Amino acid sequence: MEEKVQVEGALYAINAQYDLLSDSEKKVASYVLREPKKTVHFNVRELSKQSGASQAAVIRFCKHLNFTSFSNFKLRLARDVFGNYDERYVPDFELDSETSPSVVIHSVIQRFQHSFNALERCLDGKELEKAVSLIQSAHSTFLFGVGASGVVAFDFMQKLVRLGISVFYTHDTDLQLTAASTMRKEDCACILSYSGENDTMVAAAKQLKRSGTPIISVTMDSDNTLRRLSDISIVIPASERIYRQGASTSRINQLAVIDMLYSLMVAGNLDASIEAIEQTMAVTHRHVSTDNTP
Numbered sequence: 001m002e003e004k005v006q007v008e009g010a011l012y013a014i015n016a017q018y019d020l021l022s023d024s025e026k027k028v029a030s031y032v033l034r035e036p037k038k039t040v041h042f043n044v045r046e047l048s049k050q051s052g053a054s055q056a057a058v059i060r061f062c063k064h065l066n067f068t069s070f071s072n073f074k075l076r077l078a079r080d081v082f083g084n085y086d087e088r089y090v091p092d093f094e095l096d097s098e099t100s101p102s103v104v105i106h107s108v109i110q111r112f113q114h115s116f117n118a119l120e121r122c123l124d125g126k127e128l129e130k131a132v133s134l135i136q137s138a139h140s141t142f143l144f145g146v147g148a149s150g151v152v153a154f155d156f157m158q159k160l161v162r163l164g165i166s167v168f169y170t171h172d173t174d175l176q177l178t179a180a181s182t183m184r185k186e187d188c189a190c191i192l193s194y195s196g197e198n199d200t201m202v203a204a205a206k207q208l209k210r211s212g213t214p215i216i217s218v219t220m221d222s223d224n225t226l227r228r229l230s231d232i233s234i235v236i237p238a239s240e241r242i243y244r245q246g247a248s249t250s251r252i253n254q255l256a257v258i259d260m261l262y263s264l265m266v267a268g269n270l271d272a273s274i275e276a277i278e279q280t281m282a283v284t285h286r287h288v289s290t291d292n293t294p
Contacts, residue, residue, distance in 0.1 A: 009080035010073055011036060013065045024057035025064060032077070040077050044070055115249035118237035119256060122221055128257075131190075131216045131232050132264045135165065138188030138214075143169040144176050144204050145192035149218075152254040153192050159262045164276045173200045180204040183213040190216040194236075194250040196224025205229040218257055220250070 014029050021029055031051035032039045039047060048055040059070065067073040135141050141160060145153035150171050157169040170176060177200065183189060189208050193201040196219035205226055208215050217230035220238040227233050236253040266273040 010065075010067070010077040011080045013067075013076070017065055021061065021064060022057075024053045025061040027051045027053040028058050028061040036077060036081050040074055040081050111249055112252060115237060115253060116256070119253050122235055122237050123257070123260075124234075127232055127234050128260055128264060131234060132261055132268065134188050134214055134216060134232065135160070135190070135261070136265065136268070139184070139186040140166040140168065141188045141190060142179050142183055143167065143190050143192070144180070144201055145169075146171075146173055146176075146198060146200060148251045149192040149194060149198075149201075149254065152251060152258060153190075155255060156190070156192075156258045156261075159258065162277055162280045163262075163265055163273055176200065177204055177207065180207040180213075181211075183208060183211055185212040185214075187213050188216065189213050190218070191226060191230070192218045192254055193226050194220050194254070196220060196222065196226035198226075201226055202229070218254055 011033065014033060018026065018029055028047065028051045031047070035050075038050070042050065044055050044058050048058050051058070053061075062070050062073045065073070067076065143153040143157055145151075153169050154171070157167050160167040168179060170179070180189070180203075189204075191201050191205055196217070202225050205215055205217075206229065209229055214232070215230040216232045216234065217226045218234045218236065219227050221235040222238055227235070234257055236250065236257060266277075
């Protein structure tokens with residue numbers, strides 16, 4: 001077994017060399033020691049503003065303490081704050097209190113473009129086809145997900161219902177676990193979890209394995225528990241860290257995967273799919289009269 005490298009946290013280095021820092025660097029150090037949980041969310045500009053030091057002083061502070069970069073400093077600080085030396089667990093916030101709308105528009109769109117490019121490289125068409133075949137042949141399909149993944153699961157449920165597929169989803173995690181305990185080999189489970197390590201989702205997967213129910217998982221491209229427990233693994237890029245202000249590219253990537261599965265189902269049986277979609281449209285689209293007569 002590979003031995004993990006032990007790397008000291010940032011706070012130890014700051015305390016050990018505090019007296020050797022310049023006055024401007026001490027401003028940065030003092031703020032970090034006082035507010036480590038906040039600091040780990042900041043970019044250089046925001047740490048400069050909050051500590052009262054210049055951005056140049058922040059960079060010198062990192063170099064003086066032998067951090068290879070500001071990102072390395074935050075990675076080491078995350079070890080102190082979260083007890084983990086794993087880049088996936090560094091908060092992906094990069095908060096800045098003075099970001100302009102134009103910068104936000106550009107950065108979000110650019111992030112999504114990069115993420116979609118990575119998603120295309122990451123996906124395996126054969127796994128998507130196997131997932132579609134399993135869902136279409138299953139007696140019933142049960143969807144599992146919490147948080148942002150739960151929102152995606154709910155979207156998938158709406159799509160499957162429109163195709164006349166027997167499907168179940170609930171936001172209630174206790175009911176999700178209850179459903180997992182009642183499923184059979186003839187059913188199909190689709191579990192969405194970006195990290196692949198959510199306790200409830202892993203518990204559901206283990207219950208499903210005991211009953212022999214086939215599992216489709218949608219997780220980040222990593223060696224995670226849920227992926228190992230699944231029969232069909234659909235992976236999306238590890239484009240976000242576990243701690244983040246809210247699922248962004250991971251949620252969009254999951255939604256894109258759901259749209260791909262839906263498109264494959266429709267294309268595989270076009271006539272029946274069109275008929276089913278038209279039936280649901282007839283029920284949900286009410287005729288709106290332009291007549292103002294009561």
